Amino acid sequence: AQKVTQAQTEISVVEKEDVTLDCVYETRDTTYYLFWYKQPPSGELVFLIRRNSFDEQNEISGRYSWNFQKSTSSFNFTITASQVVDSAVYFCALSGNNNAGNMLTFGGGTRLMVKP
């Protein structure tokens, strides 16, 4: 069975602080994909990144960066110089190659509050 754990349920920071959201996963699949989605107050899940299990290179996109470490089964997400607009719930998700439909297993989400 697959499992995704986001141990931080809520994080509160002041604008311009850096913040890291943790994600730990469990899977027996040899090939799998990891995702991060953002859910702002409007409710829609917005796709942020998709990472193949064979690609352990870290990725940076503007103020966002992701650290994938297979050895610790972690896929952490860092926001640099946070802004109020980053306030949202962030979900980490996993899909494996034994899953014919590629359906996603989600973590419980981390609510990020960025205060001005």
Add this chain to the structure above:
Amino acid sequence: GAGVSQSPSNKVTEKGKDVELRCDPISGHTALYWYRQSLGQGLEFLIYFQGNSAPDKSGLPSDRFSAERTGGSVSTLTIQRTQQEDSAVYLCASSLFRGGAITDTQYFGPGTRLTVL
């Protein structure tokens, strides 16, 4: 291009009534998924459609839940004899489906908030 759309955005119903929720996937996406987001259970998979194949219903919580996808595009999720525990946000997602070892990104609609009184 247009994203995934869902209707209605909000639905309030009385316990025991049937409801239908609609999803329009992104044009060209052959895979369509329904998920449910509730306070107690988080985000959970319900059902999956791929092309003309039989749907994967493994996530449906009871036989009161069913879904269909007409013409490989629009999907309707039906909940019969609604119960208060069915109150949740129902999210639809679609993706390309290249199969094999590739998992394509799922793009989500805005959801339907269902409240069962």
